[in-house]
Amino acid sequence: MSITGHLAELARHRALLWALVGRELKGRYRGSLFGFLWTFLNPLMLLGVYALVFSVYFRIDMAHYAVFMFTGLLPWVFFSSSINEGAGAITEGGSLVTKVMFPLQVLPAVKVMANFVNYLLSLPILFAFYLFDGVGLTWCLVAFFVVAAVHILFTYSLVLLLAAANVFLRDTKHVVGNLLTLWFFLTPILYPLTQIPEGFRFLVKFNPAAVITLAYHDLFFWGRWPAWGPLAGVAGLSLVLLVVAVVVFEHYKEYFAEKI
């Protein structure tokens, strides 16, 4: 199936996609005392932990550090949760894969979109912090839609590939989980770019996650337009990755049901 066919099928089943995203989001906290409030409590607590460690114990000398760090951390949480959950989307799809006729790319897409919606829902908290800390926001914020679109594209392509790979090679999920930790520390999220020794700073350009994080920093924290060049590069890379991922996924999806 072609790339457009793959995406068109996804678009055709958007009602299903959103129903499952709703299931994912609502189901996550259903039955707990605070319920949906956890969507806001979780990032708040995460922020508390990192703010404590990095502005009190492990001092990073930077004005408005907590806000800065939070700006990069939220999209990373979206990305890493999508990868972590998405890699197992097919293998843990259960009866939806083995017993029902189903456009299977919906499953990884659900993981990505559920985490993205979660990210969107945590933005008000981020804005509250900006307000609280007296850091101003600018019109460059509109670039969020572009950056987020590239981010989703990159994440979905990667998740699609990993979800297919994990059906045949169950080690994938575990390898990916560990690589994500490494990736997290290699990406300037907890520290500003200036912390990287100058001679190594160019490497950041080859890290899509870093390019995206810097773009979020630009449009939120620094109040300026992101660097369009590297962002376009990531977009291009994501498209190539999407083509590969769709080809692999579509080629092997007929065997998913019997492999699980």
Place this chain on the structure above:
Amino acid sequence: MSTATAIEIAGLVKRFRREMLRRDYTTWKSLLLRPFKRRTDADYLTVLDGVDLSIEPGRTVAIIGQNGSGKSTLLKILAGIYKADQGTVTVNGRVSSLIELGAGFHPEFSGRENIYLNGTILGLSKKEIAARFDEIVAYSGLGDFIEAPVRTYSSGMYVRLGFAVAVNVDPDVLLVDEVLAVGDEAFAHKCETKLNQFKAAGKTIVLVSHDLISVKKFADEVVWLDGGKVAARGEAAQVIDIYRQGVARREDEAGRAQAEARVAELAAARRWGQGEVEITGVRLLDEAGQAHAVFTSGMPMNIEMDYLMRQPVDDLVFGVAINNSAGVLCYGSNTAIDQAELGPVPPQGTVRFAVERLDLVPGTFTLDVAAHAGDGRAYDYLTQVASLSVRGGPRDEGIWRPPHSWSLRAREDKA
């Protein structure tokens, strides 16, 4: 729509790779160590081996067969879940499968939420679900429970809700896998009614079931799938009969192998006696002298036992007893009771107990044989030395089926 067939299957082959959990699971490690390991035929298990089948619209076709015969795989291929390795499969029209009831149900969600979720998964739009919502709830019979989380449902409630959604998809082709087997009597009745409505509405139904009685009731046509091939196809009662005979024959073969093993183990059977005369072998034979473990009610059966005299005895009686599975003695006799004229008894030989008509009601029975003295002192007594299965005939009950007939005549008494 004027397509000639609803389902067209030609030369369908489906194989699964044998996966041995310990050795053959692909991991990065095995991939790195043996990246180009060739797969041979032995690595594959052929589940469907060249199936041809065409089903006309509006027919109800049941697929029967023993476990592992490929029924469910065939159904999953029709549902589009599995892909055919060879051959073509064409299904015309909207397909709904009752293979899994309640797919995607979230335990923490209410019945109401799950109806929407499950309905969407099965391909209904939100509007369609809303339009059928009341009907679905009424059909499921859940009442107020529709607002309770599904995790609090009993398994029967769960299945009822799943079924209620699935049958409201309004398909052209309905695939049913053993759904009739779940739920209580009332639910089974509802299923029946619904299936009959589908039939009346001219839908094509393919159903997989082990319940031959309901198959006989619903199906216009029955396909017997055996070892991945269509073994028989045609009118329901006929194919079911052929199937039953086939199963009986196979059981018989297995039983015979077992029986042979048993005879070899005679010494280990529960036996007692002084041992002056030893029973060295026991066989159950049909009229042609073939050893069997399964017999047809009303047909002849012979029991043969080989004996060997260790010490000469001049007072020798042979006996047999047949017990049913509840341990009830169905028949027992011996050469003394029957005053059988056996003539002079050689030091070794074979005694035959010939039954002209085995008029037992179908069931499983065990055989005891003995050689003993006239006063009952056992030389060699063996209990449960062989088991036999009796099959065939109508579904009458009890132990014994006397040759019988029914008749009716008018009575002309004055009132």
